[in-house]
Amino acid sequence: MIGTTLLTGPAYLERQRDRQWAVLAVRVAAPVAVPVVAVPVVVAPVVVGAEHRRQMPDFATARQPVRSAERWPQLDPAGEVDLEDPAQIETAVQGILDRRYAGGYDTALLHLAMTDVARAYCGEYPGLLRCDALYHDLRHSLDTALTMARMLDGCAHVHPPGAAAGIDAAHALLGILLALFHDIGLLRRDSEEHLWGPVLYPVHEERGVAFVQAYLSNTSLSPFAGEARLIMATKLVFKIPDSWTAQERLLASLVATADLVSQTSDRCYLEKCRDFVYSEFSAFGLAGKPDSLYPSSRMLLEKTPAFVEDFLQKRLDEELLGVRQYLRIHMRGADPWGKAMRRNVAYLKELIETDDLARLRRRPAPYTGGARQPVSRQPSAAPEPPAQNSAPQVTAFALDRAVSEPNATEVGPSGFHRSTAVARPRG
Numbered sequence: 107m108i109g110t111t112l113l114t115g116p117a118y119l120e121r122q123r124d125r126q127w128a129v130l131a132v133r134v135a136a137p138v139a140v141p142v143v144a145v146p147v148v149v150a151p152v153v154v155g156a157e158h159r160r161q162m163p164d165f166a167t168a169r170q171p172v173r174s175a176e177r178w179p180q181l182d183p184a185g186e187v188d189l190e191d192p193a194q195i196e197t198a199v200q201g202i203l204d205r206r207y208a209g210g211y212d213t214a215l216l217h218l219a220m221t222d223v224a225r226a227y228c229g230e231y232p233g234l235l236r237c238d239a240l241y242h243d244l245r246h247s248l249d250t251a252l253t254m255a256r257m258l259d260g261c262a263h264v265h266p267p268g269a270a271a272g273i274d275a276a277h278a279l280l281g282i283l284l285a286l287f288h289d290i291g292l293l294r295r296d297s298e299e300h301l302w303g304p305v306l307y308p309v310h311e312e313r314g315v316a317f318v319q320a321y322l323s324n325t326s327l328s329p330f331a332g333e334a335r336l337i338m339a340t341k342l343v344f345k346i347p348d349s350w351t352a353q354e355r356l357l358a359s360l361v362a363t364a365d366l367v368s369q370t371s372d373r374c375y376l377e378k379c380r381d382f383v384y385s386e387f388s389a390f391g392l393a394g395k396p397d398s399l400y401p402s403s404r405m406l407l408e409k410t411p412a413f414v415e416d417f418l419q420k421r422l423d424e425e426l427l428g429v430r431q432y433l434r435i436h437m438r439g440a441d442p443w444g445k446a447m448r449r450n451v452a453y454l455k456e457l458i459e460t461d462d463l464a465r466l467r468r469r470p471a472p473y474t475g476g477a478r479q480p481v482s483r484q485p486s487a488a489p490e491p492p493a494q495n496s497a498p499q500v501t502a503f504a505l506d507r508a509v510s511e512p513n514a515t516e517v518g519p520s521g522f523h524r525s526t527a528v529a530r531p532r533g
Contacts, residue, residue, distance in 0.1 A: 179468065183371040183442035187252060190473045195248040196220040199255040199282060203275075206262045210275030212326045219283050222321075223247055226293055228475035235294040237474045239303040240382035242289045245473040246368060253371075253433070254285035254364040260432030261360070277357060280330050283318070284361045288337050290314045304386035311341050333357075340365045345425070359426040366422060367430055370414075371443045374470035376454060380407060380463075382472070408458055411451050 227244035229236025291313030339358035388394030
C-alpha cells in the first residue's frame with residue numbers, strides 16, 4: 107500500500123458547472139463474461155418520472171465538451187473527461203461524491219484505491235503483473251468508475267441518501283471501488299507470468315471478488331468486504347440472486363450497468379472489437395481457427411447489431427433494473443450513451459451491408475498507465491496473441507460452462523449468451 111495524501115485542486119465538475127453541453131458522437135463496447143449459477147430475481151425496474159427530469163441536480167447544468175481532434179478518442183461520451191488521465195477521473199469522481207456525501211465518506215480511501223488501481227495495471231502493485239490484456243485495460247476501469255459515480259448521483263437525486271431506497275455514503279464509495287476493481291481478476295499474479303491475461307476471462311470475476319474482499323478488509327469499508335461478491339453481476343448472464351438485499355441488488359445493477367455502458371461508449375470500440383477482442387478470444391479457443399465460433403474478425407463484427415438490439419437492451423432495462431436512466435438524471439435529461447449505442451449500431455450495419463469494413467480506420471492502443479499514445483486513423487491488423495500463452499485448462503472450463511449452464515447456450519463476442527442470435531456492440 108502507499109500513502110493516502112489527498113488529491114487537491116478544484117473539482118473538475120465544478121469547472122464545468124455553467125457551460126453549455128453538447129452531445130458528441132460516440133462509439134460502443136461490451137464485456138466478456140462467463141456464466142455462474144443462474145438464480146432468478148424479480149425486482150421492479152427503475153422508472154424515472156417526469157418530475158425528476160424537470161428537477162435535475164444543480165451541478166449537472168449544461169456543459170461544453172472539449173473540442174480537440176487529438177484528444178477526441180480519449181474523451182468520455184459527454185466530452186468532459188479524459189479517460190486516460192487517472193488524476194482527472196479521480197477529481198471528477200470526488201467532485202460528484204463531495205456534492206452528495208460531503209464529509210460522509212472516506213476520501214483518503216478513494217484516493218488510495220484510484221492510486222492502487224493505476225499501480226496494479228502498470229505492474230507496480232505487489233503480487234500482480236502488468237496488465238497485458240488488449241481490451242480490458244486501465245482506461246476501461248477508470249471509465250467504469252466514472253460512469254458509476256454519475257449513476258450514483260442520478261440515483262441520489264431520485265432517492266436521497268437517508269431515504270428508504272437511497273444509497274448511503276459508505277455504500278456509494280463501495281460502489282465506486284467495485285467498479286474500479288471489477289476487472290482486476292484479469293491481471294496475472296506473480297506465479298502466472300507464463301500466461302497471457304485474456305485466458306483468465308472465464309474466471310476473472312471470481313478472482314476479482316477474492317482480490318477486492320481482501321483489499322477491503324484492511325480499510326474503513328471492512329464491514330462490507332463480503333459485498334465484494336456484487337462484482338459477479340458483471341458476468342453477462344449472471345442472475346442477481348433474490349436472496350440479496352434490495353440495496354445489494356441495486357448496487358450490483360449499478361456496477362454491472364456501469365461496466366456495460368462504459369464499454370458501449372468507447373469511441374474506438376469497433377476497432378477494438380476487430381483488433382483486440384478477436385485476438386483475446388483466440389487465447390481461449392473462441393476465435394482464430396476455422397472451426398472456432400469466430401474464425402474471422404468480420405464474423406465477430408457481423409454479430410454485433412443483434413447482440414446490442416436483442417440482448418443488451420433487455421439486460422440493461424430488465425435484469426439490471428433500468429438503472430442506466432440515472433445517467434439521464436445526472437445529465438439533465440441528455441443521454442449521450444444511448445445515442446452512441448444507436449448511432450454505432452446503425453454505422454456498423456451500413457459497413458456490413460456495403461461490405462466496407464475498411465472504413466474502420468482508427469488504431470487505438472491499450473492504456474495501462476503512464477504516457478499516452480494518440481489514436482491513429484490508419485487501419486491496423488489484429489495483433490497476434492502470444493503463442494506461448496495458451497491455456498487449454500481454462501478453455502475447457504469455459505466450454506464446459508457453456509454446455510452445462512441452461513442460460514448459456516451460445517458463446518458470443520461478449521462471452522456466454524442465452525441465444526445464438528447475439529453479438530457484441532459497436533464502439
